[in-house]
Amino acid sequence: MRLTPQNIIKALGKKGSGRIPPSNLYITNDSRKVKENSLFVAMNGKKTNGKKFIKQAIQKGASAIISNEKLNLGKKIWVLNHKDPQTAYGKIANTARKEWGGNVIGITGSIGKSTIKDLTAAALGTNEDVAASPYSFNNEIGLPYSILNAKGTEKYMVLEMGAKNPGDINYLKKIAEPNCAIYSFICNSHAEYLGGIQGVIKEKGSLVSGWKEDKSLVISSKNNHHREISKLSSGAKIIKWGPGEQIDSEEIKLDKYGIPSFKIKYKNKTYKVNLSLPGSFQVGNSLAALSAAINFNVDLNNAITRIEKVKPLPHRKEIHEIRNDGILLDDCYNAGAKSTKESIRWASSISVKRPKVMILGDILETGNNEIKMHKEIGKIIKDNQYSQLLTVGNLAKHALKESGIDGSHYQKIDDLLNDLKKYDFSAKVILVKGSRSIRLEKITKKIREIFST
Known part of the structure; x- marks a missing residue:
């Protein structure tokens, strides 16, 4: 969605400096997506600083820049100074929503x-x-x-x-x-x-x-x-x-x-x-x-x-067939107590006679009862008759101990990655679930590489 410079001025309450573009502007905070007649919003992120990409954005066709620093980019570039570019981004989006x-x-x-x-x-x-x-x-x-x-x-x-x-x-x-x-x-x-x-x-x-x-x-x-x-x-x-x-x-x-x-x-x-x-x-x-x-x-x-045509998003209950009649259930995008319990029961219902294996990462941001909750997950895994449980992180070990089933705990994901080849997933259903920050997608990727059909 493109906005007129006048709409942007209205959203921010300032005209800025430099040449105001004559045509509507495409607004982005991602320098990789800049195109001709773009307004690039230079935000400060956790991992990067948008100001580092201003030059690149201009080279790709940006004719306007929002920054929290005063910039001298010549008369041809429209510069809008704002103390918080992220807030400016939100105001512009709200103006776009109203115009639409x-x-x-x-x-x-x-x-x-x-x-x-x-x-x-x-x-x-x-x-x-x-x-x-x-x-x-x-x-x-x-x-x-x-x-x-x-x-x-x-x-x-x-x-x-x-x-x-x-x-x-x-x-x-x-x-x-x-x-x-x-x-x-x-x-x-x-x-x-x-x-x-x-x-x-x-x-x-x-x-x-x-x-x-x-x-x-x-x-x-x-x-x-x-x-x-x-x-x-x-x-x-x-x-x-x-x-x-x-x-x-x-x-x-x-x-x-x-x-x-x-x-x-x-x-x-x-x-x-x-x-x-x-x-x-x-x-x-x-x-x-x-x-x-x-x-x-x-x-x-x-x-x-x-x-009826909507498919699963990546790492959200994706189903993959692997070597020797195994089934990999990739549900590792994120996890909460409720969604993990649902996934355990879902995997248990698939090919009932096949052994079930779960790779469980920590379930984070659940409040003061996180250890108790992981123990509850362990009990549900046991009740659903899983044959093996591999856990990763600081909290998932409580689920393994509570389940009492065969398994191993890994403090770091790289340790499990190095050990994956030793496990036999033939004719088994393997469920992978954990919080986003545990990065269990590394595990599902490795399993598909090792046990590809």
Whole structure:
């Protein structure tokens, strides 16, 4: 989405110095994506400093720069000085959202946000109709990026909204100005930073706090935390899915990989759904997405046809066949207590007679009960009759000890990488799950290299 220089001036409240470009500008904070007539926002990141790439951005066609330092780039480059380029980026994204003026659907919750985001985008229309956050771009940089990288001709934007610290959701809300919210399952993810589960509910609930009847909220009728969220919205239209609501599922069946097919009932009609996403919990995710489609009067048959084509994101319940009839389940993108338990049960349901192996990394940011929670995970692994457990990190060892099954613990991921060849994964189902920072994708990559078919 391109903006006029006048819109950018309006967003930032300053004209800057140098030559104001005569044409609309493409806005980016990534120097690699700069093209002709771009505005490059030079941010300071954790790993790099955007100011180092200003020269490169200009060489690639940037005609405007935002920086927190006063720059002398000559009269041909438009320079906008701002004490916080990241805040400027958000203000520009908000201006773009207002100029565009379509429907924004905000997706928040604790687990399953990205999947619900993809399902909702598909339910609402094609790529021509819908812009959506790429991957899991859901923070103070990723959300503005998602808005500014839309074409600007779509009818809908589906934006994932994450929170790690108090106030994050409210900041994203001010940028995106959503008129519909969808909640994924809420648990104690990031509870360590948000003040326990009540802090999580308060933070996530701030998305709909004070909403009136011109906005809509999609929640599960059977989720206690969702009911608490709905009370924070004083007057929004509430769309519930689940038992006894306008849309619910029945006759759920799982194929050999745990991929569900089911029927839904809506207004005395029955519809068949055959998903491409593994896990019985995807039924609920689909109902949330289809509820959004109903809210915006999208044809339900067309919405179902599109969600059936949605595939897993990288490292999110990806299924790979490996040598000697083994099955690798790559679910290592991230982990919380709830999602890990779901994954353990999902893997257990696949090829029931095959031995199950789990490679478990630490599950982080879960609050003060992290050791107890890892022990609970160990018990669930045992109850689901896994034959072997390999653990990585500082906390996962408690799951191994509690499970009492055959296994080994590795303090560092490189130690397990060096040992992988000694394990026999023939005719077994191998589940890989852990928090993002453990970097278990290194393990799944190595397994596929060693045991390629």
